[in-house]
Amino acid sequence: PRHDGYFMPAEWAPHSQTWMIWPERPDNWRQQAAPAQAAFAAVAQAIAGFEPVTVGVSAAEYANACAQLDHPAIRVVELSSNDAWVRDTGPTFVINGQGGLRGVDWTFNAWGGELGGLYRDWALDDQVASKILSMERCPRYRTEGFVLEGGSIHVDGEGTLLTTEECLLNANRNPHLQPEEIELQLSEHLGISKVIWLPEGLFNDETDGHVDNFCCFVRPGEVLLAWTDDPQDPNYPRCQAAAEVLATERDAQGRELIVHRIPIPGPIHATAEECADVLAVDGSQARDPAIRLAGSYVNFLIVNDGIVAPCFDDPRDAEALEVLQRIFPERRVVTVPGREILLGGGNIHCITQQQPSV
Numbered sequence: 001p002r003h004d005g006y007f008m009p010a011e012w013a014p015h016s017q018t019w020m021i022w023p024e025r026p027d028n029w030r031q032q033a034a035p036a037q038a039a040f041a042a043v044a045q046a047i048a049g050f051e052p053v054t055v056g057v058s059a060a061e062y063a064n065a066c067a068q069l070d071h072p073a074i075r076v077v078e079l080s081s082n083d084a085w086v087r088d089t090g091p092t093f094v095i096n097g098q099g100g101l102r103g104v105d106w107t108f109n110a111w112g113g114e115l116g117g118l119y120r121d122w123a124l125d126d127q128v129a130s131k132i133l134s135m136e137r138c139p140r141y142r143t144e145g146f147v148l149e150g151g152s153i154h155v156d157g158e159g160t161l162l163t164t165e166e167c168l169l170n171a172n173r174n175p176h177l178q179p180e181e182i183e184l185q186l187s188e189h190l191g192i193s194k195v196i197w198l199p200e201g202l203f204n205d206e207t208d209g210h211v212d213n214f215c216c217f218v219r220p221g222e223v224l225l226a227w228t229d230d231p232q233d234p235n236y237p238r239c240q241a242a243a244e245v246l247a248t249e250r251d252a253q254g255r256e257l258i259v260h261r262i263p264i265p266g267p268i269h270a271t272a273e274e275c276a277d278v279l280a281v282d283g284s285q286a287r288d289p290a291i292r293l294a295g296s297y298v299n300f301l302i303v304n305d306g307i308v309a310p311c312f313d314d315p316r317d318a319e320a321l322e323v324l325q326r327i328f329p330e331r332r333v334v335t336v337p338g339r340e341i342l343l344g345g346g347n348i349h350c351i352t353q354q355q356p357s358v
């Protein structure tokens with residue numbers, strides 16, 4: 001790889017901390033973001049039970065955030081942003097296995113820019129990665145002009161990257177690049193030698209099918225895939241297509257993949273009241289009770305010795321928890337209500353960014 005031996009470690013590699021950003025924009029979060037802030041605080045507290053957390057917050061929200069994040073393992077720092085998706089706006093940390101730590105600062109365009117972006121101005125979001133890397137005194141690789149969100153990729157730490165064509169080959173990300181050129185960017189920045197392309201992600205995922213809401217690695221050679229057996233569910237063809245790829249592809253080490261399955265909650269819809277409380281702003285993603293939300297149990301974070309996963313007050317919550325506990329017997333699985341985060345378009349993995357320890 002171009003960057004002298006640096007690579008993105010797997011999420012299960014030890015973390016020094018996890019980063020989050022405090023939600024506040026009223027055109028993405030209902031009731032001036034109060035319910036979302038409570039949900040984010042619950043996620044931060046859950047993670048803090050396993051490892052340190054740093055939460056970036058605006059000056060205006062600093063006192064409110066500190067009041068809700070009062071925990072010895074949580075640090076609150078002032079950090080400007082346009083919204084709270086640090087998975088996508090934060091750095092992707094890379095290590096060299098000899099104590100080196102650096103970060104990739106991808107270009108960000110609010111999940112599509114002028115072609116379906118989720119809000120108009122993303123200038124502050126595009127600075128988040130460099131600010132976090134400065135705070136950590138980490139050298140930075142800036143990919144000027146190459147758009148990528150951290151939620152659109154997963155790695156096994158052994159040379160394999162998992163992603164979706166729906167997102168990375170979307171005309172609203174890098175229309176100037178061929179798939180091979182995109183693979184080269186991933187290879188050089190993350191130390192990847194094999195990219196596994198799933199055709200599409202979860203139905204109605206406003207990020208254009210981020211893989212972190214649909215399928216992830218759970219250990220080398222093993223993946224977890226959101227699954228439905230209902231041919232009437234619009235996710236059915238997406239799950240079938242992903243299963244087909246996962247059955248035929250091999251990872252960077254030549255392994256066949258073991259594919260675990262986890263149910264999909266719902267169909268989940270926002271209520272009219274939940275939508276009415278979101279400020280309607282031209283250019284910001286509208287909220288509509290008729291739209292099925294892309295709820296997913298795959299959108300969890302692996303933390304030191306644990307798993308922090310969303311639940312949805314759904315009949316499948318118990319089955320999903322059993323699947324996670326069976327897949328990660330050596331980890332404590334903690335669930336946190338994910339509905340308020342889902343109303344904003346993502347979930348626990350999307351609002352977190354792990355920093356590997358070195």
Ligand SMILES: NCCCCCC(N)=O
Nearest residue numbers: 085118151344345346350
């Ligand atoms: N409204 C913005 C939603 C962004 C979701 C981010 C993610 N990684 O899923």
